[in-house]
Amino acid sequence: MTGLSSSLSxxxxxxxxxxxxxxxxxxxxxxxxLVSMLLGVPAGIFLGLHRFPGRSFLVTLVNTGMGLPxxxxxxxxxxxxxxxGPLGGLDLLYTPWAMVLAQVVIATPLVxxxxxxxxxxLDARLHLQxxxxxxxTGQLYWKLVKExxxxxxxxxxxxxxxxISEVGAVMMVGGNIKxxxxxxxxxxxLQTRQGEFGSAVVLGTxxxxxxxxxxxxxxxxxxxxxx
Amino acid sequence: MSLLGLxxxxxxREGRAxxxxxxxxxxxxxxxAVLGPTGAGKSTLLxxxxxxxxxxxxxxxxxxxxxxxxxxxxxxxxxxxxFQDPLLLSGTTYDNVAYGLGLRGQNGSGARERVEAALRLFxxxxxxxxxxxxxxxxxxxxxxxxxxxVLSPELxxxxxxxxxxxxxxxxxxxEELRQAVRAHGITCVYVTHEQSEAFAxxxxxxxxxxxxxxxxxxxxxxxxxxxxxxxxxxMQTGNILPGVVSKRSEAISEVTVGDRLxxxxxxxxxxxxxxxxxxxxxxxxxxxxxxxxxxxLNRFRGTVETVVDLGSTMQVxxxxxxAGFPLQALITRRVAHDLSLERGGEVLATFSAASVHLIxxxxxxxxxxx
Numbered sequence: 249m250t251g252l253s254s255s256l257s258x259x260x261x262x263x264x265x266x267x268x269x270x271x272x273x274x275x276x277x278x279x280x281x282l283v284s285m286l287l288g289v290p291a292g293i294f295l296g297l298h299r300f301p302g303r304s305f306l307v308t309l310v311n312t313g314m315g316l317p318x319x320x321x322x323x324x325x326x327x328x329x330x331x332x333g334p335l336g337g338l339d340l341l342y343t344p345w346a347m348v349l350a351q352v353v354i355a356t357p358l359v360x361x362x363x364x365x366x367x368x369x370l371d372a373r374l375h376l377q378x379x380x381x382x383x384x385t386g387q388l389y390w391k392l393v394k395e396x397x398x399x400x401x402x403x404x405x406x407x408x409x410x411x412i413s414e415v416g417a418v419m420m421v422g423g424n425i426k427x428x429x430x431x432x433x434x435x436x437x438l439q440t441r442q443g444e445f446g447s448a449v450v451l452g453t454x455x456x457x458x459x460x461x462x463x464x465x466x467x468x469x470x471x472x473x474x475x
Numbered sequence: 476m477s478l479l480g481l482x483x484x485x486x487x488r489e490g491r492a493x494x495x496x497x498x499x500x501x502x503x504x505x506x507x508a509v510l511g512p513t514g515a516g517k518s519t520l521l522x523x524x525x526x527x528x529x530x531x532x533x534x535x536x537x538x539x540x541x542x543x544x545x546x547x548x549x550x551x552x553x554x555x556x557x558f559q560d561p562l563l564l565s566g567t568t569y570d571n572v573a574y575g576l577g578l579r580g581q582n583g584s585g586a587r588e589r590v591e592a593a594l595r596l597f598x599x600x601x602x603x604x605x606x607x608x609x610x611x612x613x614x615x616x617x618x619x620x621x622x623x624x625v626l627s628p629e630l631x632x633x634x635x636x637x638x639x640x641x642x643x644x645x646x647x648x649x650e651e652l653r654q655a656v657r658a659h660g661i662t663c664v665y666v667t668h669e670q671s672e673a674f675a676x677x678x679x680x681x682x683x684x685x686x687x688x689x690x691x692x693x694x695x696x697x698x699x700x701x702x703x704x705x706x707x708x709x710m711q712t713g714n715i716l717p718g719v720v721s722k723r724s725e726a727i728s729e730v731t732v733g734d735r736l737x738x739x740x741x742x743x744x745x746x747x748x749x750x751x752x753x754x755x756x757x758x759x760x761x762x763x764x765x766x767x768x769x770x771x772l773n774r775f776r777g778t779v780e781t782v783v784d785l786g787s788t789m790q791v792x793x794x795x796x797x798a799g800f801p802l803q804a805l806i807t808r809r810v811a812h813d814l815s816l817e818r819g820g821e822v823l824a825t826f827s828a829a830s831v832h833l834i835x836x837x838x839x840x841x842x843x844x845x
């Protein structure tokens with residue numbers, strides 16, 4: 249109890265830092281999920297609609313990607329962005345953008361996979377019906393997004409949930425630099441390592457509440473559309 | 476004049492041609508029914524006609540001009556289609572019918588009037604603001620038809636649109652559709668496996684089986700003068716007897732079937748191996764009496780093998796001495812009652828020479844397995 253109150257007292261005087269960590273978490277994961285949706289939804293629709301050689305290999309790749317260990321992603325992105333790596337010249341390592349990139353790699357397969365399942369869940373002839381009413385390819389994709397939107401909100405929720413709570417990749421490519429790349433999860437790891445269990449619990453609780461809040465929002469949107 | 480012509484079109488799946496059409500023309504303002512059993516390639520044909528699937532071989536011509544691939548959107552938009560399932564989109568009935576016009580950038584008051592007119596035409600105007608997916612089967616299919624017709628397509632494709640509906644609604648909707656298509660001068664391809672639907676709506680019927688066009692022509696032509704036993708069977712002719720033309724006089728051919736002799740009005744040279752088709756409803760049954768042949772009239776004494784109750788009619792199978800080929804007759808309940816038909820009883824089967832249609836046998840062997 250004393251540990252908790254002392255850590256609260258050490259945390260509470262620094263609301264600015266806490267707010268910074270919270271905002272950075274939301275920013276990194278928010279941008280990452282946005283990019284993942286922009287990449288993953290069209291890719292999922294494409295895989296769902298078309299049959300072509302190599303498709304099943306791609307689907308296997310996506311399914312594997314849905315369970316990618318974040319640490320491995322972190323390692324990959326690290327090697328990519330390291331000074332001697334192919335994208336080393338961009339100087340992105342240990343910046344929020346490196347963390348965004350890692351999270352995009354984690355979330356995109358999830359979004360592709362759930363979108364693919366959603367499109368396959370629609371009547372197979374629905375896209376023919378939409379095309380037959382005169383839709384261009386762009387109009388077809390947009391209509392399918394609207395028809396499968398309940399599932400796509402689930403893709404959004406699953407993707408966001410997986411990256412906001414992820415620690416391995418952001419730690420490796422972000423470096424947990426105070427005031428620059430420290431997010432909720434890396435802060436919790438640090439506090440725990442330093443024996444500051446109380447503040448770790450507080451941060452953990454805030455993270456949980458954040459995840460709960462965001463998911464509640466998604467569920468609300470989903471149910472409202474269903475009604 | 477041909478609106479959309481197919482030449483040498485082939486669609487291949489897993490090395491097998493599932494559609495192979497040397498030539499098929501959809502003529503301007505006609506209703507063409509494509510009749511065929513499940514798996515005949517009807518849906519594939521519709522995708523090709525809709526310019527949504529590029530055939531593996533052959534070409535299509537729209538009013539004589541070759542269609543490039545991928546087909547231009549502007550050309551695709553002259554065609555619309557309704558499926559067996561209404562496949563309604565989320566939103567209201569109105570939203571569904573307005574969707575296609577919206578895709579064309581037509582959202583103004585003119586579009587609204589067209590949507591409302593289409594809804595009224597198919598009697599779903601009062602359901603405009605209802606969620607489309609809460610509509611009943613009949614209402615949903617009316618909405619789907621309104622959605623396809625509101626676009627004033629030059630070619631309307633219908634893929635068994637009433638197959639999922641009950642008979643009374645189906646008949647009613649078929650008639651409404653026929654009137655609407657006629658009134659708007661729309662060319663229509665109506666795909667079905669139901670012979671009665673095809674006859675109720677079509678100017679021409681094309682019989683499709685295993686991706687091949689077996690015959691295309693006026694409904695009566697296809698029904699009464701099939702060009703192959705497969706078409707005859709699909710048209711439920713009932714009796715297809717193998718024989719040989721033994722004598723040809725002025726108007727009558729004599730055909731030997733086993734040790735029996737049939738008269739036919741189809742003119743074929745003596746010695747031609749034929750399949751003699753007799754529609755089952757053309758055979759009259761009478762109480763046994765004089766069975767002596769008369770010119771132009773076929774008359775056989777036979778024994779009743781089975782009587783199957785089909786509701787309004789009865790199907791009677793008679794052994795009339797055509798070895799291995801019993802005669803099938805379709806008669807009314809009253810006739811069955813008057814003749815007190817029962818298994819083993821004797822009857823006289825009579826049919827005119829005009830009811831016997833002969834198909835020369837050469838080249839028809841491929842159809843033997845239907």
